[in-house]
Amino acid sequence: xxxxxTKKVTKRFGGLTAVNQVSMQVEEGQVYGLxxxxxxxxxxxxxxxxxxxPPTEGxxxxxxxxxxxxxxxxxxxxxxxxxxxxPRPFPQLTVLENVKVGVIFGSVDKDxxxxxxxxxxxxxxxxxxxxxxxxxxxLNAVQLKSIDLARALACKPKxxxxxxxxxxLTPGExxxxxxxxxxxxxxxxxxxxxxxxxxxxxxICDTVMVIEYGTTxxxxxxxxxxxxxxxxxxxxxEEEAENA
Amino acid sequence: MAKNSSARPLxxxxxxxxxxxxxxxxxxxxxxxxxxxxxxxxxxxxxxxxGMWALLAVGLALVFGVMNIPHFAHxxxxxxxAYVAYFTFTPMQEYxxxxxxxxxxxxxxxxxxxxxxxxGAILGxxxxxxxxxxxxxxxxxxxxxNAFLLTVGISFVxxxxxxxVLGPNFRGxxxxxxxxxxxxxxxxxxxxxxxxxAISMVTIGALWFFLRRTRVGRAIRAVSQDETGAQLVxxxxxxxxxxxxxxxxxxxSISGASLLFLFQAYPTxxxxxxxxxxxxxxxxxxxxxxxxxxxxxxxxxxxxATQLFVAVSWTTVLPTVVMILVLLIAPSGIFGSxxxxxxxx
Numbered sequence: 340x341x342x343x344x345t346k347k348v349t350k351r352f353g354g355l356t357a358v359n360q361v362s363m364q365v366e367e368g369q370v371y372g373l374x375x376x377x378x379x380x381x382x383x384x385x386x387x388x389x390x391x392x393p394p395t396e397g398x399x400x401x402x403x404x405x406x407x408x409x410x411x412x413x414x415x416x417x418x419x420x421x422x423x424x425x426p427r428p429f430p431q432l433t434v435l436e437n438v439k440v441g442v443i444f445g446s447v448d449k450d451x452x453x454x455x456x457x458x459x460x461x462x463x464x465x466x467x468x469x470x471x472x473x474x475x476x477x478l479n480a481v482q483l484k485s486i487d488l489a490r491a492l493a494c495k496p497k498x499x500x501x502x503x504x505x506x507x508l509t510p511g512e513x514x515x516x517x518x519x520x521x522x523x524x525x526x527x528x529x530x531x532x533x534x535x536x537x538x539x540x541x542x543i544c545d546t547v548m549v550i551e552y553g554t555t556x557x558x559x560x561x562x563x564x565x566x567x568x569x570x571x572x573x574x575x576x577e578e579e580a581e582n583a
Numbered sequence: 584m585a586k587n588s589s590a591r592p593l594x595x596x597x598x599x600x601x602x603x604x605x606x607x608x609x610x611x612x613x614x615x616x617x618x619x620x621x622x623x624x625x626x627x628x629x630x631x632x633x634g635m636w637a638l639l640a641v642g643l644a645l646v647f648g649v650m651n652i653p654h655f656a657h658x659x660x661x662x663x664x665a666y667v668a669y670f671t672f673t674p675m676q677e678y679x680x681x682x683x684x685x686x687x688x689x690x691x692x693x694x695x696x697x698x699x700x701x702x703g704a705i706l707g708x709x710x711x712x713x714x715x716x717x718x719x720x721x722x723x724x725x726x727x728x729n730a731f732l733l734t735v736g737i738s739f740v741x742x743x744x745x746x747x748v749l750g751p752n753f754r755g756x757x758x759x760x761x762x763x764x765x766x767x768x769x770x771x772x773x774x775x776x777x778x779x780x781a782i783s784m785v786t787i788g789a790l791w792f793f794l795r796r797t798r799v800g801r802a803i804r805a806v807s808q809d810e811t812g813a814q815l816v817x818x819x820x821x822x823x824x825x826x827x828x829x830x831x832x833x834x835x836s837i838s839g840a841s842l843l844f845l846f847q848a849y850p851t852x853x854x855x856x857x858x859x860x861x862x863x864x865x866x867x868x869x870x871x872x873x874x875x876x877x878x879x880x881x882x883x884x885x886x887x888a889t890q891l892f893v894a895v896s897w898t899t900v901l902p903t904v905v906m907i908l909v910l911l912i913a914p915s916g917i918f919g920s921x922x923x924x925x926x927x928x
Contacts, residue, residue: 391811415817427812429805440805441816443798494816 340403342367342498342529343388348397350380350387350553357383359553360397365498365546370520370530372544372561376573380553381533382424385500389421390414402497416447418497422504424533426483428490430476437475438462438489445494458493465489465519480507492523499523501532505539517542537565549573602913606881613884620891624770629887630880631772631780637879638783638838639856640863641790641872642831648870649807649827652715652730657835657860658853659741663706664699664836665848666745669754671695672843676756692759696782696840703836707829710737715828716821738853745850755847779841786837787876790830794872803827807870859886862902866909868916877918 343365350358358380365371373381387394388401393408400406401419409417428437438458452460462471467485469478475486484504491499505516513536520543524530534540540547540561547564549557551573557564564570597604617625639657646654672695679688714733718726760778764771794800805813806823814820838856839846846852863882867874882902889901909917 389815410819410821411814412817412819415815421815423811427809427815429808429812431808440801440813444802444805444813445817447817490812490816 340367344400346398348394350383351395357553361555367529369545370524370543372540372547373533375550379550389419415445415494420491420494420496421500422487422491424502426487428475428483433472433474434486435471437486438493441490441493461489461492498529503533505536602917606917610881610884613888617887623768625887627770627772629883631776633880633883634780634783636859636863636882637876639860640875640879641787642834643860643864644870644872644875646831650824651727655734656738658857659738660703660832660835661839661856662853664703664839665843667699667702668695668840668843669848671698699840700833700837704829704833707832711825711828742850753847753849756843758844775844782841862906866906868918871918874918
């Protein structure tokens, strides 16, 4: 079953077409990679399906239901959660409280477990190893990404969108985050990962889509896509592509 | 963090919180001076005035903290509250004049004030949905400036609208409760003043409880810290912002209504309370709700001190001077501003 099905999603800002007719089919239980050079429109595409900026044209089906242009909080309740390239924590709350906000407001069905306990469980799941009463404004970028992820998981998503979760991590941390992403998938959560780091893409993605100037230029398994001349051209330039 | 700071030497803690320490000492001196010069009566007067400013300033701080709106039409909510209270209270008063009833005369003013609060809440919803919600959907660029200009516009429309519909006449009452003044510690306080103070404290307390202990209140605090983050965990921004604005407007209307015996209702009655509320908010730190409560009492101290030691006509001067000093020395206010949105934009 398709968890996400977008048909020719287009997003224009004035005269600029940031996303041009992108159709993406994500199977349930898949890790779907979305790659492309900086400014290709990856984040804009993500934003237009989660309801931050509704798409100018096109249709979005989520979990078999049309959700085009619904607002972010409704998408969250329907089961679509996301993390940000630059994390958006609540700075004056502690780590635990940040995750609790997700537990309390993120999902419409009542959790039998108390919010406190559930938040602790999620923090354990993402391997957050600092004291959980640390205020969020004292965390570094990597720790912030990790509570951003925990907060997204707290909303009980069916589909999780990760916007450059792995950027800025050390090679050791990359392994941890890759196994964490796979662990999340094994819980039955489908994932769309916007990513730059090829190692992560090869390591976790089942299917990859490449977009450039807002247009899809390739789609397939990681190996297929990364050997596609169009993709090499987009990333490395024309001459390098000829040499390769 | 709390553990760390308690272990640190006293001097460095004083240094870290210098604006708070200075203003506390300054307030204490003023307090003692007022007590020596004016006695209990002036002290009570200060506390009661402080309660009023606090109630108004809390609304301003809330709107700024959650929505980043520098609300310059807050005084008009005060004005509307005063009018609504006047027009609901006077007919009741006339009725009670011909049909005396002790219980009803005790309860009627509260009814009028409550009606004013409800009217304020409705006014808030209308303004938010009609003016700020469309702006929010259109663009968030230069939000603070745009919102500021809009509130100034709203203020003009409402005060001139009141002038057009109701005329420039002063409409006031001499008192809500027709009972003798109460003696407290040798000072006579009118029941109206005491109840106005009680109402402002109860309202602030209720707001405090609402923000801290209820689900929706917690959502409001989440929005004040990070709008986008809050929306992504499933908080309905539009609802929260409308609610916040309507709460603030209702609080201003309640204070306008409960002070009707002091400020008669006329189209531009909101000016003075608005400026005092802004003194408080700027001094305490924009968007800082707790700071606004304490700040209300500090401004009242300054006011009473000026009236006692300088001259009544200088009442607004001293708070302004202190406000300028605070802005020069501690630009984010005495208690600091926790508003993140401003720096981001």
